[in-house]
Amino acid sequence: MLKNLQNHINKNLAFLNESKILIAISGGIDSVVLTHLCHQLKLNIALAHCNFHLRGEESNGDEESVKQLAEQLGLEVFVQNFDTENYAKTNKQSIQIAARELRYNWFEDLANQLEFDYILTAHHADDNLETFLINFTRGTGLEGLTGIPEVNTIFVRPLLPFSSEAIEHYAKVNTIAWRDDRSNASTKYVRNKLRHNLIPILKEINPSLLQSFQTTLSNLNDTTDLVKDSVDNLLSKAIVSQDDDKTVFKISEFKSLRNPKAYLFEVFKDYGFTEWNDVLNLLDAESGKQLFSATYRLIKNREHLLLSEINNETEENILISKEEKQIESPFGLLFFDEADAIFGKRTEVIYVDADTLEYPLILRKWEDGDFFHPLGMSGKKKISKYLKDEKLSLLDKEQVWVLCSNNAIVWVVNRRADNRFKVTENTKNILKITLQ
Incomplete structure (x- = not known):
């Protein structure tokens, strides 16, 4: 198995040979064998162990065994203790999901802090088959049937081509000690039900089940590439x-x-x-x-x-005093400047009769029932009708703001000004409002 793993790494995971690696180790057979193999291959490794305190003294025994292995092999080891039950309760999660979240978050934080390039986990071919069957049972698309990825960001699973049987054989031949997790024997969880009840039957039907499964996975991954x-x-x-x-x-x-x-x-x-x-x-x-x-x-x-x-944040109204010359809005900056005359016509600029305004001005999202007097038209028009005529999408309509003076709309911002505030021959003071 050592030679096969070395060949697999050299062919498919050669980057591991030059990397600083963290091995996620539980103390169980899979992660302990992975540690021994990587140590034999002289990879640059350290160990990371989570104590979830879910099995009393057994959990502490796992931690102690990992520390002893690290000392035996001369490896650096990092241990993190978690109050998993409290975390699960606080976050309204199952124990399994809470433990997974806690360990993966910690592994990533540790790797970032201490500049590890990759994190190795000990998932193997049987784990891959179990994951496939779980997804198949629950219903999934093509991606759910393509197995556990061997490389996923900084997480690498070099034992995926190897069976649990091969791992156990290597451990026994090399007299490697490991810890047994009694919960793995329980059929309380779906994965364990498949492992103990269904998969043995499938292996009776096809003794080469894992090899056939690997071929199927390869075909499905090829199909995924085509899709x-x-x-x-x-x-x-x-x-x-x-x-x-x-x-x-x-x-x-x-x-x-x-x-x-x-x-x-x-x-x-x-x-x-x-x-x-x-x-x-x-x-x-x-x-x-x-x-x-x-x-x-x-x-x-x-x-x-x-x-x-979906944006659940509510936009607050913005009050604008007469003294303000610039305000920041969710859609840009608004500038308020005195002007001597009107220069050109642009939707992002309006000129109004400054003396017709009542302060504070209010900048807000438009609402059902709003109406204005569109510049250049006679009479009034509902904002909803105006936006429909402009052929705005529902999303674009939701982003429309209006500038108001004493409940009267001065400007459908960046779209159209209101006739009631326009500059006339009797206007004495012109206010230029610009959106940038």
């Missing part, structure tokens, strides 16, 4: 624009595909959407129809889909 290329090609044609606020997609590009639903899944799966028939129906829905995930929303806007992150 990614196809989706990238679609996005190059479908994305009309993209900025910090939203991404705009051309609906016709999705509708021209043989299976639009499959592509919608690949494009929007990372944004929390789950009801894919609803997403598909959005292509033919009325303009303004919305779908929500926990963090994003998808909006039908005429011939486009708009993807935007």
Whole structure:
């Protein structure tokens, strides 16, 4: 196994030979064998152990065994103690999720602080099979069936090609001591149920199950690459624009595909959407129809889909005194300057009769029921109707602000001024308001 691992590292993970490495070690057989193998290969390693205090003295025994191994091999060891049950309760998480979050956060912090290049974990081929079956059972897309990645940012799993049987054989032949976690024998958790009840039956049916599984994974990963290329090609044609606020997609590009639903899944799966028939129906829905995930929303806007992150922050009104010459707003800087005359017409600049204003001016988001008297038109018009006529999307409408004087709208900012405050031949003082 040592030679096979060396060949695997030299061929696929050669960067480990020149790296400063942290090994995540529990004291169990997998991580202990990984430590021995890396030590034999003379990699530059240190150990990191989490004591979650979930198994009483057994947890402390695990910690002590890791310290003894570090001393035996002459390795530096880092130990972190966690009140896992309290953390899980505070964050309303299961013990498993809490422990995972705690250890991975600590590993990353430790690596950053002490400048470790990579963190090794001891996941092996059987873990990969179990993860595949868990995802398959719960329902997943193609990515959920492609296994645990061997390299994921700074986390590396060099034992993925090796079976638990091979690891145990190496440990016994080399008289390596390890700690047994009794909870691994329990079928309380889904992973353990699969490990103890289902997988042995599958191995009876196919004694070469792991090899067959590795072949299947390789094929699925090849298919994933094809899908990614196809989706990238679609996005190059479908994305009309993209900025910090939203991404705009051309609906016709999705509708021209043989299976639009499959592509919608690949494009929007990372944004929390789950009801894919609803997403598909959005292509033919009325303009303004919305779908929500926990963090994003998808909006039908005429011939486009708009993807935007949900912003739960409420924008406060801004009061502007007569003395202020510059104010900062969520959409830019507003400048207030005296002017002698009107120069040109631009949507980001208005000229008003300064004597018609009542202070403080109020800058706020527009609201239902707001109306104004558009400059150059007779009579009044609801802001909602004006924005509809301007063919603004729902997202763009939500970003419209108005400048008010005593409840009367002076300016639909960056769009149109109000007729009631315009400069006339009787105007004595002109105020120029500029958005930058």
